[in-house]
Amino acid sequence: MTVISVLPGDGVGQEVVPEALRVLDDLGLGLEFDVLDHVNAGAYLATGTALSDDDVDRIRRSDAALFGAIGDPRVTSPDYARGVLLRLRFELDLYVNHRPVSLPAERLSPLKDAKRGAIDCVVVRENSEGLYAGIGGALRQATSHEVALDVEVNTHSGVSRILDYAFGIARSEVCMVDKSNAVPNGGRLWQRCWADARRRHPAMVTRHLYVDAAAMRLVSDPAGFDVIVTNNSYGDILSDLAAELGGGIGIATSVNLNPSTGFGLYEPVHGSAPDLAGRGVANPVAAILCAALMLGDLGHTAEAEAVRAAVARTVEAGRCTPDLGGSLGTAQAGAAIRAELG
Amino acid sequence: MTVISVLPGDGVGQEVVPEALRVLDDLGLGLEFDVLDHVNAGAYLATGTALSDDDVDRIRRSDAALFGAIGDPRVTSPDYARGVLLRLRFELDLYVNHRPVSLPAERLSPLKDAKRGAIDCVVVRENSEGLYAGIGGALRQATSHEVALDVEVNTHSGVSRILDYAFGIARSEVCMVDKSNAVPNGGRLWQRCWADARRRHPAMVTRHLYVDAAAMRLVSDPAGFDVIVTNNSYGDILSDLAAELGGGIGIATSVNLNPSTGFGLYEPVHGSAPDLAGRGVANPVAAILCAALMLGDLGHTAEAEAVRAAVARTVEAGRCTPDLGGSLGTAQAGAAIRAELG
Ligand SMILES: CC(C)[C@H](C(=O)O)[C@@H](O)C(=O)O
Ligand SMILES: CC(C)[C@H](C(=O)O)[C@@H](O)C(=O)O
Numbered sequence: 001m002t003v004i005s006v007l008p009g010d011g012v013g014q015e016v017v018p019e020a021l022r023v024l025d026d027l028g029l030g031l032e033f034d035v036l037d038h039v040n041a042g043a044y045l046a047t048g049t050a051l052s053d054d055d056v057d058r059i060r061r062s063d064a065a066l067f068g069a070i071g072d073p074r075v076t077s078p079d080y081a082r083g084v085l086l087r088l089r090f091e092l093d094l095y096v097n098h099r100p101v102s103l104p105a106e107r108l109s110p111l112k113d114a115k116r117g118a119i120d121c122v123v124v125r126e127n128s129e130g131l132y133a134g135i136g137g138a139l140r141q142a143t144s145h146e147v148a149l150d151v152e153v154n155t156h157s158g159v160s161r162i163l164d165y166a167f168g169i170a171r172s173e174v175c176m177v178d179k180s181n182a183v184p185n186g187g188r189l190w191q192r193c194w195a196d197a198r199r200r201h202p203a204m205v206t207r208h209l210y211v212d213a214a215a216m217r218l219v220s221d222p223a224g225f226d227v228i229v230t231n232n233s234y235g236d237i238l239s240d241l242a243a244e245l246g247g248g249i250g251i252a253t254s255v256n257l258n259p260s261t262g263f264g265l266y267e268p269v270h271g272s273a274p275d276l277a278g279r280g281v282a283n284p285v286a287a288i289l290c291a292a293l294m295l296g297d298l299g300h301t302a303e304a305e306a307v308r309a310a311v312a313r314t315v316e317a318g319r320c321t322p323d324l325g326g327s328l329g330t331a332q333a334g335a336a337i338r339a340e341l342g
Numbered sequence: 343m344t345v346i347s348v349l350p351g352d353g354v355g356q357e358v359v360p361e362a363l364r365v366l367d368d369l370g371l372g373l374e375f376d377v378l379d380h381v382n383a384g385a386y387l388a389t390g391t392a393l394s395d396d397d398v399d400r401i402r403r404s405d406a407a408l409f410g411a412i413g414d415p416r417v418t419s420p421d422y423a424r425g426v427l428l429r430l431r432f433e434l435d436l437y438v439n440h441r442p443v444s445l446p447a448e449r450l451s452p453l454k455d456a457k458r459g460a461i462d463c464v465v466v467r468e469n470s471e472g473l474y475a476g477i478g479g480a481l482r483q484a485t486s487h488e489v490a491l492d493v494e495v496n497t498h499s500g501v502s503r504i505l506d507y508a509f510g511i512a513r514s515e516v517c518m519v520d521k522s523n524a525v526p527n528g529g530r531l532w533q534r535c536w537a538d539a540r541r542r543h544p545a546m547v548t549r550h551l552y553v554d555a556a557a558m559r560l561v562s563d564p565a566g567f568d569v570i571v572t573n574n575s576y577g578d579i580l581s582d583l584a585a586e587l588g589g590g591i592g593i594a595t596s597v598n599l600n601p602s603t604g605f606g607l608y609e610p611v612h613g614s615a616p617d618l619a620g621r622g623v624a625n626p627v628a629a630i631l632c633a634a635l636m637l638g639d640l641g642h643t644a645e646a647e648a649v650r651a652a653v654a655r656t657v658e659a660g661r662c663t664p665d666l667g668g669s670l671g672t673a674q675a676g677a678a679i680r681a682e683l684g
Contacts, residue, residue, distance in 0.1 A: 071523060076533060078526040086524065110561055112454050131473075131494065136527045142534070146498040148527035152473065156488040179575070181413060182428065184420040185478045185490035191418060192484070212582035213613070215557070219452055219586045233521070237579060240554035244561045271555070 002298060005058065005065040006035040009084075011272025012282035012330075013068020014040075019284035019334030020066060020291040026338050027295075027303050034062055041072030044080045051084045056091055064294050065265040068287065069272040082134055085267075089127050094256035094265055095158065096165050097125035097232075099239040100293075101246035104315055108247040108324065111222070119222035119246045122169060125235020126162040127256055129153045130186075132232045154186035154231065156193060163197035165259060166229035167204055175207040177214040177230035177238065186231070211238070218242055243269045250283030250323040251315075253290045255297070264297055266290040280329045283321040285311055288337060310340035344640060347400065347407040348377045351426075353614025354624035354672075355410020356382075361626035361676030362408060362633040368680050369637075369645050376404055383414030386422045393426045398433055406636050407607040410629065411614040424476055427609075431469050436598035436607055437500065438507050439467035439574075441581040442635075443588035446657055450589035450666065453564070461564035461588045464511060467577025468504040469598055471495045472528075474574045496528040496573065498535060505539035507601060508571035509546055517549040519556045519572035519580065528573070553580070560584055585611045592625030592665040593657075595632045597639070606639055608632040625663040626676045627653055652682035 004024075008017040024031055036055055044050040059065050070085050088094065102120045103109055111117035136150040166174050176194050180187030198206055209217060211234045218225070218238065222245050228238060243252035252269035268286035276282045289311060296304035319336040320326035328336065346366075350359040366373055378397055386392040401407050412427050430436065444462045445451055453459035478492040508516050518536050522529030540548055551559060553576045560567070560580065564587050570580060585594035594611035610628030618624045631653060638646035661678040662668035670678060 076522070078523055078529050081523045082526065110453055110455070112452060131521075131525055134526055136493070138527045138531065144498050144502075146531055148496045148531040150494045150496075150525050150527045150529075151478070152492045152494060154490045154492075156486050160486075179473075179578070180418070181420055181423045182578075183473055183492050183575075184424065184476055185480045185492045187420050187492075189480065189488055189490040212578045215579050215583040216586040216591060219561070219583065220590075233525075233575075234579075236521075236524075236554045237557050237576075241557040241561065241583070244558040248562075249558060 001030070001032055003032045003034055003062040004294070005062040006033050007039050007065060008037065008068040009039060009070045009272065010041050010072050011069055011274050011277035012270070013070070013272055015277070015280065015282050015330050016268065016284040016287035017066060017068040019330060020287040022334060023288050023307060023338055023341065024291050026341060029300060029303065034058060039084060041075050041080065044075060044083070049083065050080065051087060056088070059088065060092060064263065064298060066291060066294065067265050067267040069268065069270065071272040071274070073274050086132060086134070088265055089256050092258060092263060092265070093128060094258050094263070095126065095128035095161060096257040096259060097127035097235060097254055098257055099123040099125060099235075099242070099252070099254040099269060101239075101242040101252060103246045104251065104312060105247070110245065111219070116221055116223050117245065119225065119242060121222070121225040121242060122227050123235055123239040123242055124162060124166040124169070124227055124229040125239055126158060126231050129155060129158045130232030152183070152186055154189050156189065159190055159193040160197065163193055163229060164200070166227050167197060167201040170204055170227040173205045173207060173226040175209060175214070175225060175228050177209050177211050177228055177234055179211050181210060190231070214238060215241060218245060240269060248323050249286070250321065251285045251289060253286055253293050255293055262297070264294060266294045280331065281321065282330050283323050284330050284334045285315070285320065285324070288334070306341060310337050313340050343372070343374055345374045345376055345404040346636070347404040348375050349381050349407060350379065350410040351381060351412045351614065352383050352414050353411055353616050353619035354612070355412070355614055357619070357622065357624050357672050358610065358626040358629035359408060359410040361672060362629040364676060365630050365649060365680055365683065366633050368683060371642060371645065376400060381426060383417050383422065386417060386425070391425065392422065393429060398430070401430065402434060406605065406640060408633060408636065409607050409609040411610065411612065413614040413616070415616050428474060428476070430607055431598050434600060434605060434607070435470060436600050436605070437468065437470035437503060438599040438601060439469035439577060439596055440599055441465040441467060441577075441584070441594070441596040441611060443584040443594060445588045446593065446654060447589070452587065453561070458563055458565050459587065461567065461584060463564070463567040463584065464569050465577055465581040465584055466504060466508040466511070466569055466571040467581055468500060468573050471497060471500045472574030494525070494528055496531050498531065501532055501535040502539065505535055505571060506542070508569050509539060509543040512546060512569040515547045515549060515568040517551060517556070517567060517570050519551050519553050519570055519576055521553050523552060532573070556580060557583060560587060564588075582611060590665050591628070592663065593627045593631060595628055595635050597632075597635055604639070606636060608636045622671045622673060623663065624672050625665050626672050627657070627662065627666070630676070630679060648683060652679050655682050
């Protein structure tokens, strides 16, 4: 029995994840859903804890997790996201954040030059260390003399394993992105691990960019990228940028993955989108494509392809939400995809 | 006598800075140039030092500095940029990195939607702390068990002064960008200083974005921004992205500024561009517009405007380098601008 942990979370997560579950149900694969509906900002505000040790155990025992979004305008503390999404990434050692971007149709590119704009790449974001480590502190906190310190941690094993993952999935090129001309310690380590990884994979074409140049290059030549590998913070930024160039965040997927255990937490790149939430207008495609990504990783390759094809046909036909050029609401867009699935 | 320190630096810096000096010469303002031609990667490679204590004193005694670019494929150590550009930023306390972006002509926008694409904003980058502090170290360095630490430092005074600068120059809105949902200590401090700054400037419209959302929004609605204020690292990335959306880095300017002393180090956003260097094809517009920015700050308002207008006319007429749609080389493009100046 395959068990899927389901964490809709906040905002539009509550609206799009059910659409993904409906698609999965229709496929009749007998997946069991363990819905952790209480993991959200409401619980955090009421009790101070959104995700308990028991929850983490339940998720750990499942075969994969489907995540919605996390974030709420009422919550300003970093403790919330750190206690849920980052906790799961760290405790389950989901050290790869794999974020594929592929422009589905020329009309969805925000760029004038359609050929150059046809992005089809994967951002491989290091997901277990870097600036997200949460190590640091504050001197004279909450005074007008405060000094706040956050430590960006990079380890040889952490950098090496993410580079190897990137080389392992690359088709034509690996582009490593860092800021080694300015950030000294992590910069030197990434450069050394990069040189070693290139020696381990001598047949692969490689490129190196500083992060500022990478952001520019994503706009000026997005189609030139295959795999971009970078640290946690730059990966956060560049993957959102790539998603926007690849048809918008309404369709962008990601998986937080441990390649050794095979466990994945599947997460739309869009956030909780408080401005859209509760209005039934959010695009369910990212959540549904996350389900497809999960199916593929669980071995249901044909079903994964069928879902992707159904999504592509509805988008092509304009049976989709306004961000993709249609006029449907969340439930209608989900139904259109299920209708295509037959 | 107004003395300008001139640091052409590396790569195309050597080609574009002389064009800016020719424009300044033609204006007949009697500026004196103190050229520090030895501050480059060659010197760093030969002696280990590119910028000496004496050089820093010379620059400090001048009225402003015109900088080219720094960076060379032969130099992989962060010590080089840290010893030159970052040293000047830190020792002269040039805590504002003011990076204006304004699309000069619709045809130069990479975006389909020209109206939305008409970016006209300033990225205000904190320039004296953050991840650039250079504080940290490495455990078990150069072994396969290395742990590298770089400390992102944010101080109450550092964050407050950059926010106040942003409010001071804003026309319609200040948008603060951070990652306070994930990076705990600096995140909390930026949020607190932000709340305080908003109280000090109650009439200003404000917005807050997480950095990943800001990168997306720059693509989806660039014209919606007025002033973006953010930390050193995010400012590095977002200003390059904004420049690319605003006509490319061939025209993007910046000033590293201490608003109290008035001292500014003017720097094109483009780097040393090793692939273009030595071929006489680099665009001199950014360096020339940096000179105009400097003239304005030195009180030569009419001359600054005249240079800007001359640049605009040559770009309009296609008498410019290929990145702007023309076919001229560096020297010809510079000459075209000087001809317009009459
Ligand atoms: C050369 C490099 C260290 C520098 C920076 O990151 O500040 C450059 O990219 C810039 O933006 O001026
Ligand atoms: C919610 C936030 C902490 C998270 C991150 O920055 O990792 C999100 O932006 C993401 O990319 O999954």
